[in-house]
Amino acid sequence: MASSTSTSTTVATSDASTQSHHLQGSGGVHGHTPAPPPPTPSNQQASKSLPSDADAAFSRFLHQLRIAPSLSSSSSSFSRYSRLSPISSPSSSHPLHPSPPxxxxxxxxxxxxxxxxxxxxxxxxxxxxxxxxxxxxxxxxxxxxxxxxxxxxxxxxxxxxxxxxxxxxxxxxxxxxxxxxxxxxxxxxxxxxxxxxxxxxxxxxxxxxxxxxxxxxxxxxxxxxxxxxxxxxxxxxxxxxxxxxxxxxxxxxxxxxxxxxxxxxxxxxxxxxxxxxxxxxxxxxxxxxxxxxxxxxxxxxxxxxxxxxxxxxxxxxxxxxxxxxxxxxxxxxxxxxxxxxxxxxxxxxxxxxxxxxxxxxxxxxxxxxxxxxxxxxxxxxxxxxxxxxxxxxxxxxxxxxxxxxxx
CATH class of the missing domain: 2.60.120.330 (B-lactam Antibiotic, Isopenicillin N Synthase; Chain)
Known part of the structure; x- marks a missing residue:
């Protein structure tokens, strides 16, 4: 969760920095301040692809974290029932066996x-x-x-x-x-x-x-x-x-x-x-x-x-x-x-x-x-x-x- 917050903050900061950069550039036209040179096409493509790749990797990481406990719990539950422990058995009849008439x-x-x-x-x-x-x-x-x-x-x-x-x-x-x-x-x-x-x-x-x-x-x-x-x-x-x-x-x-x-x-x-x-x-x-x-x-x-x-x-x-x-x-x-x-x-x-x-x-x-x-x-x-x-x-x-x- 800490990793998620950090990444979100980084992305937000990057967006804010980009917006601020464009505002400064716009102000420079009206205030006669020289504007920085525009980014090269290669740099612009890299700046767009890196956040997208990071988000995709982070999404996959969160997806794995979300699935892992479910698999562990399911495996533990199956193992517990397969052993038929008398203490941990459910209050209802075991699903593998029908109730006697x-x-x-x-x-x-x-x-x-x-x-x-x-x-x-x-x-x-x-x-x-x-x-x-x-x-x-x-x-x-x-x-x-x-x-x-x-x-x-x-x-x-x-x-x-x-x-x-x-x-x-x-x-x-x-x-x-x-x-x-x-x-x-x-x-x-x-x-x-x-x-x-x-x-x-x-x-x-x-x-x-x-x-x-x-x-x-x-x-x-x-x-x-x-x-x-x-x-x-x-x-x-x-x-x-x-x-x-x-x-x-x-x-x-x-x-x-x-x-x-x-x-x-x-x-x-x-x-x-x-x-x-x-x-x-x-x-x-x-x-x-x-x-x-x-x-x-x-x-x-x-x-x-x-x-x-x-x-x-x-x-x-x-x-x-x-x-x-x-x-x-x-x-x-x-x-x-x-x-x-x-x-x-x-x-x-x-x-x-x-x-x-x-x-x-x-x-x-x-x-x-x-x-x-x-x-x-x-x-x-x-x-x-x-x-x-x-x-x-x-x-x-x-x-x-x-x-x-x-x-």
């Missing part, structure tokens, strides 16, 4: 369910959960994780032997988890938490029924739990915390936590939530999900994808919430409660194909990646125990954990 449990629309199957997650409304229950359960879960008589990281609830769970990972000491079944009798001191788990169990089983082929094209061809026993697990854990000064931390560096295979996962969205939840999508990308107050975030898991023969997209693991502050002033805000609808550990997992799939060309609709319309199996049969143990310890491998079971 809001599905009513009472009147599910097939079109919305189809979109939910393509994404692997959706919001659930009209679930009938008592409004006071989630907050009460959250407070009791805080006391549960600090109860000295109840062990945390109780892998025995999952069916694993505690002696075999030493995988050298020290994160369990930092982020304790507690897993229990809703009908377990060891939590009499936490009645709200138990009631909350039972309510989510009810909703979860209704969601599985909702995903049958009668409600959604290409869904489960039968009621999965008509001949199978469901097992529901309430998963109490601590959210990943981000200390002050870590605003630039990338989502990929978040601790993803322990994982366990499931059909559907349910996580109630509190009205106090402001930060998005993050889900690890089927293509191994972190996706922000803005909370919908008093709704339930439903995620489709590994078992749902196999049962649908690849029709459903899945979410790897549970949704992750990050706590921007870790000063300990509000521990209840760092607790995560998720209910997983799964199967007994000795179950065998395989696609639920229609009975006529082997004798006709009618099959599951080809809507998502990995889907098929020829009725052919896309996954081989495997045991849940083998798969559960592997993904529990591998912590979201880079490759799809179901890749080795695909046909």
């Amino acid at each position: 809001l599905v009513s449990l009472l009147e599910p629309l097939p079109d919305l369910l189809s979109v939910a199957a393509d994404l692997g997650f959706f919001h659930l409304a009209n679930h009938g959960l008592p409004s006071h229950l989630p907050a009460s359960a959250l407070l009791e879960s805080q006391s549960l994780l600090h109860c000295p008589t109840i062990p945390t990281t109780n892998t025995s609830s999952l069916g694993f032997n505690h002696e075999d769970d030493d995988d050298g990972d020290e994160s369990d000491d930092k982020d304790p988890i507690f897993v229990f079944e809703p009908d377990w009798n060891g939590l009499e001191s936490f009645p709200s938490l138990v009631e909350y788990a039972k309510e989510l169990e009810r909703v979860g089983l209704e969601v599985v029924q909702m995903l049958s082929s009668s409600s959604i094209p290409g869904g489960f061809p039968e009621s999965p739990f008509r001949e199978r026993k469901a097992r529901c697990l309430m998963w109490v854990s601590v959210c990943s915390s981000i200390a002050e000064g870590e605003e630039g931390m990338e989502v990929g560096t978040m601790r993803s936590g322990k994982a366990y295979p499931y059909v559907v996962g349910l996580q109630y969205e509190m009205k106090e939530w402001r930060e998005p939840s993050w889900v690890l999508g089927d293509a191994a990308e972190w996706i922000p999900v803005e909370p919908r107050a008093d709704s339930i975030l439903v995620t489709l898991g590994d078992i749902a994808q196999v049962w649908s023969n690849g029709r459903f997209k899945k979410v790897r693991g549970r949704p992750q919430r990050t706590s921007p502050h870790s000063d300990g002033s509000s521990d209840s805000g760092r607790i995560s409660l998720s209910l997983l609808v799964t199967l007994p550990l000795d179950s065998v997992i395989s696609p639920l194909l229609p009975l006529a799939a082997d004798d006709s060309d009618q099959g599951i609709a080809d809507v998502g990646d990995g889907g098929c319309n020829d009725g052919a199996r896309r996954f081989r049969t495997f045991t849940l125990e083998e798969y559960a143990w592997r993904i529990y310890h591998e912590r979201f491998p880079f490759k799809d954990p179901l890749l080795s079971y695909r046909i």
Whole structure:
């Protein structure tokens, strides 16, 4: 700006000097004062071209100064969004990912369910959960994780032997988890938490029924739990915390936590939530999900994808919430409660194909990646125990954990 002022002053002075020179020359004619000789043509051409060239160069210089900050800001913004930082993310949903649909449990629309199957997650409304229950359960879960008589990281609830769970990972000491079944009798001191788990169990089983082929094209061809026993697990854990000064931390560096295979996962969205939840999508990308107050975030898991023969997209693991502050002033805000609808550990997992799939060309609709319309199996049969143990310890491998079971 100083350079601009200086140049403008110089040009103005030059014009004034030229005007004064002509006035003096005019006065000399009338006052009989000898006038200076006129400039030569070469000097006159140079005096006209030099200011023009200087102005052009200066204009180009100002143009570059005006463009440079815009490019820098745009590059910085793109880099920030491409990293998907949980702290610097915008309040609205990321533009690269569509917002998940809001599905009513009472009147599910097939079109919305189809979109939910393509994404692997959706919001659930009209679930009938008592409004006071989630907050009460959250407070009791805080006391549960600090109860000295109840062990945390109780892998025995999952069916694993505690002696075999030493995988050298020290994160369990930092982020304790507690897993229990809703009908377990060891939590009499936490009645709200138990009631909350039972309510989510009810909703979860209704969601599985909702995903049958009668409600959604290409869904489960039968009621999965008509001949199978469901097992529901309430998963109490601590959210990943981000200390002050870590605003630039990338989502990929978040601790993803322990994982366990499931059909559907349910996580109630509190009205106090402001930060998005993050889900690890089927293509191994972190996706922000803005909370919908008093709704339930439903995620489709590994078992749902196999049962649908690849029709459903899945979410790897549970949704992750990050706590921007870790000063300990509000521990209840760092607790995560998720209910997983799964199967007994000795179950065998395989696609639920229609009975006529082997004798006709009618099959599951080809809507998502990995889907098929020829009725052919896309996954081989495997045991849940083998798969559960592997993904529990591998912590979201880079490759799809179901890749080795695909046909």
